[in-house]
Amino acid sequence: MKGFFKVQTPAQLYQKLNCFKPLSSEEVPLEESLHRVLAEDVTSPMNLPEFPRSTVDGFAVKAKDTYGASEKNPALLQIVGEIPMGKVSEITLKDGEAIKIATGGMVPEGADAVEMVEYTGWVDGQTIHAFKTLSPLENVIQAGEDIKAGEVVLRKGRLIRPQEVGLLAGIGRTTIRVFRRPKVGIISSGDEIVPVDEKPNSGEVRDINRYTIVSMVRESGGIPFFFGIAKDRFDDLKDKIETGLNEMDMVVITGGSSVGTLDLVGEVLQSFPKTEVLGHGLSIRPGKPTLLAGVQGKPFLGLPGHPVSAMVIFYLFGKTILNILSGWSDEMKPQGRRKVRAGRNIPSVAGREDYVRVTLEEKDGILWAYPIFGKSGAIAHLTHADGLLRIDMNEEGLEEGEEAEAILL
Amino acid sequence: MKGFFKVQTPAQLYQKLNCFKPLSSEEVPLEESLHRVLAEDVTSPMNLPEFPRSTVDGFAVKAKDTYGASEKNPALLQIVGEIPMGKVSEITLKDGEAIKIATGGMVPEGADAVEMVEYTGWVDGQTIHAFKTLSPLENVIQAGEDIKAGEVVLRKGRLIRPQEVGLLAGIGRTTIRVFRRPKVGIISSGDEIVPVDEKPNSGEVRDINRYTIVSMVRESGGIPFFFGIAKDRFDDLKDKIETGLNEMDMVVITGGSSVGTLDLVGEVLQSFPKTEVLGHGLSIRPGKPTLLAGVQGKPFLGLPGHPVSAMVIFYLFGKTILNILSGWSDEMKPQGRRKVRAGRNIPSVAGREDYVRVTLEEKDGILWAYPIFGKSGAIAHLTHADGLLRIDMNEEGLEEGEEAEAILL
Numbered sequence: 017m018k019g020f021f022k023v024q025t026p027a028q029l030y031q032k033l034n035c036f037k038p039l040s041s042e043e044v045p046l047e048e049s050l051h052r053v054l055a056e057d058v059t060s061p062m063n064l065p066e067f068p069r070s071t072v073d074g075f076a077v078k079a080k081d082t083y084g085a086s087e088k089n090p091a092l093l094q095i096v097g098e099i100p101m102g103k104v105s106e107i108t109l110k111d112g113e114a115i116k117i118a119t120g121g122m123v124p125e126g127a128d129a130v131e132m133v134e135y136t137g138w139v140d141g142q143t144i145h146a147f148k149t150l151s152p153l154e155n156v157i158q159a160g161e162d163i164k165a166g167e168v169v170l171r172k173g174r175l176i177r178p179q180e181v182g183l184l185a186g187i188g189r190t191t192i193r194v195f196r197r198p199k200v201g202i203i204s205s206g207d208e209i210v211p212v213d214e215k216p217n218s219g220e221v222r223d224i225n226r227y228t229i230v231s232m233v234r235e236s237g238g239i240p241f242f243f244g245i246a247k248d249r250f251d252d253l254k255d256k257i258e259t260g261l262n263e264m265d266m267v268v269i270t271g272g273s274s275v276g277t278l279d280l281v282g283e284v285l286q287s288f289p290k291t292e293v294l295g296h297g298l299s300i301r302p303g304k305p306t307l308l309a310g311v312q313g314k315p316f317l318g319l320p321g322h323p324v325s326a327m328v329i330f331y332l333f334g335k336t337i338l339n340i341l342s343g344w345s346d347e348m349k350p351q352g353r354r355k356v357r358a359g360r361n362i363p364s365v366a367g368r369e370d371y372v373r374v375t376l377e378e379k380d381g382i383l384w385a386y387p388i389f390g391k392s393g394a395i396a397h398l399t400h401a402d403g404l405l406r407i408d409m410n411e412e413g414l415e416e417g418e419e420a421e422a423i424l425l
Numbered sequence: 426m427k428g429f430f431k432v433q434t435p436a437q438l439y440q441k442l443n444c445f446k447p448l449s450s451e452e453v454p455l456e457e458s459l460h461r462v463l464a465e466d467v468t469s470p471m472n473l474p475e476f477p478r479s480t481v482d483g484f485a486v487k488a489k490d491t492y493g494a495s496e497k498n499p500a501l502l503q504i505v506g507e508i509p510m511g512k513v514s515e516i517t518l519k520d521g522e523a524i525k526i527a528t529g530g531m532v533p534e535g536a537d538a539v540e541m542v543e544y545t546g547w548v549d550g551q552t553i554h555a556f557k558t559l560s561p562l563e564n565v566i567q568a569g570e571d572i573k574a575g576e577v578v579l580r581k582g583r584l585i586r587p588q589e590v591g592l593l594a595g596i597g598r599t600t601i602r603v604f605r606r607p608k609v610g611i612i613s614s615g616d617e618i619v620p621v622d623e624k625p626n627s628g629e630v631r632d633i634n635r636y637t638i639v640s641m642v643r644e645s646g647g648i649p650f651f652f653g654i655a656k657d658r659f660d661d662l663k664d665k666i667e668t669g670l671n672e673m674d675m676v677v678i679t680g681g682s683s684v685g686t687l688d689l690v691g692e693v694l695q696s697f698p699k700t701e702v703l704g705h706g707l708s709i710r711p712g713k714p715t716l717l718a719g720v721q722g723k724p725f726l727g728l729p730g731h732p733v734s735a736m737v738i739f740y741l742f743g744k745t746i747l748n749i750l751s752g753w754s755d756e757m758k759p760q761g762r763r764k765v766r767a768g769r770n771i772p773s774v775a776g777r778e779d780y781v782r783v784t785l786e787e788k789d790g791i792l793w794a795y796p797i798f799g800k801s802g803a804i805a806h807l808t809h810a811d812g813l814l815r816i817d818m819n820e821e822g823l824e825e826g827e828e829a830e831a832i833l834l
Contacts (some may be wrong), residue, residue, distance in 0.1 A: 177808075227594040395571075
């Protein structure tokens with residue numbers, strides 16, 4: 017059973033994640049593309065804007081007619097009409113003329129700038145004063161200035177946010193090719209675990225992990241399927257894991273009694289063809305017994321049974337694997353991690369990465385992290401936490417005021 | 426038309442948002458509670474854990490039997506069995522005895538501490554050496570140590586994250602009372618706007634706002650419904666707005682030709698009973714013509730037609746209003762906003778808040794903001810942006826290196 021019990025650093029295990037590849041792609045309607053990942057390079061079939069548009073409310077003019085204009089010496093211009101929104105103006109502007117235009121309106125033939133309404137004054141019903149000298153193209157966005165026809169506007173691997181949806185609408189895309197959302201099979205295990213709607217007998221506990229893992233898979237863009245609670249027995253584990261690997265893109269199991277169960281899970285995995293154990297045992301706290309394998313190319317993640325440990329490891333590895341399967345190629349956005357300072361001395365043991373539950377408090381632009389105490393690190397503590405503070409493998413804790421990085425929860 | 430055209434600061438308008446109230450509540454299954462907001466104080470019906478549990482793998486003992494134990498002078502203990510997971514051990518531990526236990530196992534009667542397996546050694550099949558002195562309750566989490574029966578564990582107004590779902594599972598909740606998700610009616614308007622699947626004629630543009638607003642409503646926990654594109658005419662606007670206000674919890678309109686349309690929209694609102702215009706005109710860029718009203722207590726938000734302006738104002742006001750309707754009482758989490766430094770000089774005009782599209786780059790723990798150039802602030806530019814940099818009303822721009830706040834996109 018190669019790889020077993022050779023404790024690795026989290027960084028070593030991270031490097032092995034590139035053996036997993038993005039899933040296949042599918043075409044979805046534009047309105048369902050939010051938070052999906054592009055599986056194509058998107059090329060614009062057109063210029064945007066398609067015609068020269070005013071960026072202000074005011075009067076379209078020839079810039080040269082305003083040369084030298086000022087508060088004291090305004091230019092006098094003849095009003096020849098108003099640009100109707102959504103229509104092509106049939107007017108061609110001549111020297112000394114101006115035409116009323118709203119933001120977004122089509123700048124007519126002959127005009128090359130727009131004087132903002134704030135810098136004009138009516139002389140009579142047909143004449144205005146323009147108080148500001150304009151340069152050519154001032155307050156005008158030219159055809160193709162935003163996007164040129166044939167230009168690649170969004171690349172494969174891009175996460176689709178509201179603004180990307182808007183851009184795709186702007187160039188007339190009604191369907192988009194995106195990577196499939198990963199289907200994730202979730203198994204709870206442990207003889208002491210009972211479903212949430214059962215009253216546990218003494219010695220038993222309710223299945224918390226089912227709900228936290230399902231929720232985190234959903235937040236990571238995956239589609240979770242729960243495969244039930246496996247007893248700590250080879251046959252029951254094998255049955256559920258095999259079904260999961262056949263039907264899903266990834267399988268996550270939480271091991272009721274931590275090390276013991278994940279050993280048994282490791283044996284089950286070895287009974288399948290083409291299993292490669294990438295890691296079993298991490299120099300990290302919490303989460304030491306973590307097991308990661310590829311079975312016929314599909315990721316299999318074995319998490320400790322303790323709910324907090326399971327969540328920490330899922331934040332670190334599960335989300336990253338789901339990002340890879342989803343085809344997301346962007347670098348990690350600054351949303352997820354923040355530089356913080358330790359609000360007090362926080363002890364740690366060198367030789368493993370430590371993830372400490374903290375509350376975060378902003379003072380004068382600095383984010384201070386205060387550890388949450390509690391022997392167990394139970395789920396109740398995690399609901400008080402705003403983040404997980406990372407203490408490096410080479411540090412023996414942090415001193416008050418020292419900088420470190422936190423993952424925001 | 427009270428309130429019209431009196432330009433307000435964003436801060437003044439913010440203060441008026443407290444006239445809106447959370448929606449009614451509903452009961453949902455636990456598995457659908459993620460990202461909803463609690464509408465009840467949740468009390469635990471039980472202790473968690475319900476029984477004393479070991480926090481390590483090792484041997485349950487009487488602490489006093491290890492007093493004085495050390496590497497050189499280990500305590501000798503008699504093994505009397507193993508705690509089965511999920512079962513009540515029938516053994517009562519006597520002086521000088523130890524029993525094998527896994528993490529999470531139930532500490533048996535008579536035992537009050539657990540010696541970690543790392544600090545033990547087998548002497549023979551029935552006897553171990555314990556090398557470390559334990560204090561009472563060491564490595565044991567007592568019944569009720571995480572949560573006491575009757576304790577309020579989560580308060581009304583709390584956003585439900587994966588860890589809250591886990592806690593609710595842990596105390597056996599299968600359904601949860603949460604606030605209703607706001608239904609949001611979305612109207613596009615403007616004579617120049619055509620649906621995305623139509624080829625625009627010259628002077629026309631595709632309806633980008635429909636897709637960006639729908640996406641942002643979804644991201645904010647609302648349920649978006651699109652009511653179509655209204656022409657810039659009183660009757661058409663009134664028809665769609667009236668239906669929206671009757672059927673939805675909130676209505677958002679984007680005005681094709683900015684100021685002009687929102688004036689007409691203002692007139693439509695005044696034709697309804699119990700309309701209170703909270704603001705029309707903001708000292709902000711982009712987004713000056715913004716209109717906010719309460720119609721029979723329901724929020725109505727009129728956004729400029731320019732897609733970038735509409736998005737900026739929705740980020741600032743739309744999301745906040747949806748948070749209020751959703752009953753979310755938490756303070757704004759640090760996720761959404763970051764302290765950054767200007768990567769170069771960024772000019773601005775005093776007297777209005779300026780939101781500049783920026784890319785963000787982290788160097789040595791400092792997040793640098795670089796403005797994105799482009800006359801139009803078009804949607805394509807927003808897809809390159811990581812954030813919106815806020816320049817205060819009282820500043821004439823930022824100097825390179827100066828600190829400011831950015832909203833992350």
